[in-house]
Amino acid sequence: MIIPVRCFTCGRVIGHLYEEYARRTEAGESAEKVLDDLKLERYCCRRMLITHVELIDEVMPFT
Amino acid sequence: MKLVVREITDTRCSFIVDGVKPDIVNALRRTLIADVPKMAIDEVEFHMGPIRDEEGNEYDSNSALFDEMIAHRLGMVPIPTDLQHFTFREQCECNGAGCPHCTIIYVMNKKGPCTVYSGDLQPLGDISLNIKEELIPIVKLKEKQALLIYATAILGRGKDHAKWQSVTICGYKNFPKITIKNDDCCFDPEDCVRSCPRKVFEVEKGKVIIKNLENCDLCMNCLDHCESSDGRGEPFIEVDEVTDKFIFTFETDGSITAKDALIYALKNLEDKYEELREQVSGLD
Ligand code: SF4
Ligand SMILES: [Zn+2]
Ligand SMILES: [Zn+2]
Numbered sequence: 625m626i627i628p629v630r631c632f633t634c635g636r637v638i639g640h641l642y643e644e645y646a647r648r649t650e651a652g653e654s655a656e657k658v659l660d661d662l663k664l665e666r667y668c669c670r671r672m673l674i675t676h677v678e679l680i681d682e683v684m685p686f687t
Numbered sequence: 688m689k690l691v692v693r694e695i696t697d698t699r700c701s702f703i704v705d706g707v708k709p710d711i712v713n714a715l716r717r718t719l720i721a722d723v724p725k726m727a728i729d730e731v732e733f734h735m736g737p738i739r740d741e742e743g744n745e746y747d748s749n750s751a752l753f754d755e756m757i758a759h760r761l762g763m764v765p766i767p768t769d770l771q772h773f774t775f776r777e778q779c780e781c782n783g784a785g786c787p788h789c790t791i792i793y794v795m796n797k798k799g800p801c802t803v804y805s806g807d808l809q810p811l812g813d814i815s816l817n818i819k820e821e822l823i824p825i826v827k828l829k830e831k832q833a834l835l836i837y838a839t840a841i842l843g844r845g846k847d848h849a850k851w852q853s854v855t856i857c858g859y860k861n862f863p864k865i866t867i868k869n870d871d872c873c874f875d876p877e878d879c880v881r882s883c884p885r886k887v888f889e890v891e892k893g894k895v896i897i898k899n900l901e902n903c904d905l906c907m908n909c910l911d912h913c914e915s916s917d918g919r920g921e922p923f924i925e926v927d928e929v930t931d932k933f934i935f936t937f938e939t940d941g942s943i944t945a946k947d948a949l950i951y952a953l954k955n956l957e958d959k960y961e962e963l964r965e966q967v968s969g970l971d
Contacts, residue, residue: 625752629763629805629823630940635855637765637940639823640805666856684751684829 626680633668645673693901693934700945701936703862712859712933718952718959721846725853725942726766726773726791729843731758734835738798746798746833752826757836760825762850764805765942766791766840767819770951773842785839791816795836799828808838819941854948857937861928863903867895869923879924882912901934 627642641662648658655674664670689705704712733754738746750757772788779789793808806821828834845852865887876895880888884906889898905928913922939945 626824626826629760635849635852635940636938637763637820637823640820642824643822680751680827684827687749687751687829687832 625683626678627676628672631666631669631672634666636664636666636669638664638669638672642673642676646678695945697944698941699936699938700949701934703932703934704859705862705932707931707933709933712935714956715935715952716857716859716937718956719854719857719937719948720852722844722955723853723943723948723951724768724770724773724775724842724844725851725940726768726840726842727848727850727942728758728761728764728766728793728838728840730839731761732837732839733757738833738835740798746831748835749832750826750828750834757826757834758838761805761808761836761838762848764808764818764823764825765820765940767816768842768853768942770943770947775842787812789841791840793836793838793840795834795838797828797834799832800830802827803834853939853943854937854952855940859933859935861905861930862932862934863900863905864927864929865897865900865903866925866927867897867923868925878912879909882909884908 627639629637629639631638641664645655645658645662649655659670659673662673664673688707688711690702691705692700692702694701731754734748736748738748740746752760774789776783776785776789779786781789792811794811795803795807795809797803797807803825804821805818805823805825807825808818810816826834843851845854876890876893879895880886880890883903885899885902885904887897887899887903888895888909890896903926905926907926909924910922910926913924937945937948939948943951
């Protein structure tokens, strides 16, 4: 729905990184490089951004 | 017991403890996770019904997420905590009524269309209580939707709820001890270096040397490789753990600094052992 505030596994706050991640990967940068720049070193935190599907824009018209 | 700090930043700390049994180190780990307090939003009051702005436009207090979800998301937002200043509500001089020593009240007033961020939480009073991670999306609003919230943050401990857990990742490993038994063992030094996932070894003048000892995870991968290239059974590398020396690492979520968390945990542990000693000496 919307990016979780924290990593499910380790609890690191990751919500504030999503918009930069989405903007930069959209512009064609490789996800690996962006995640490294955002200093996400554990794979639990990295998957939070990689696997996220922002569905809230789809749902919003029906509320 | 000897404690040497390897690395310390605002949110991350890594140190080496020497001369202790695992039970003490584990007690410290558990104290850091469960007993170091922080402020977190515990109660959220939503304004129900229509909301009007200055120009008289009417908004609906509604959004794409359930109110419970929004409250939960607000709970996870780290809130800057000064452990000298705040006390638990039950122990506060206000007797649990709520005062500036035990409670922070945040207001959030947003009108769509917009994205609501954690930075939109405005503290009543002291601006040093502003949220540090300002860009955490909380919810999105479309036209004619608005959000008016009063959120109350109180002090709590990790054992009561994960939102009060100030230390997120926290663990330790035994200090590694690696010996290369024979100086000219290497048939294929490059293979040996490649076999280690933590980049412990390096090749220097055609020989394998130990470069980053503290990186070692004790995964024993290098032993398998050594054996296979040696072909005579016994591997030339010996990897062992030092049983009374540990590398300890933890991170905080940013609401308190790593240094404060460590000092608080050590103090808390000391108090607990002192209490135990007193109670035991009271027995016949
Ligand atoms: S035990 Fe694992 S981490 Fe340690 S040196 Fe060998 S391969 Fe590297
Ligand atoms: Zn994580
Ligand atoms: Zn009080």
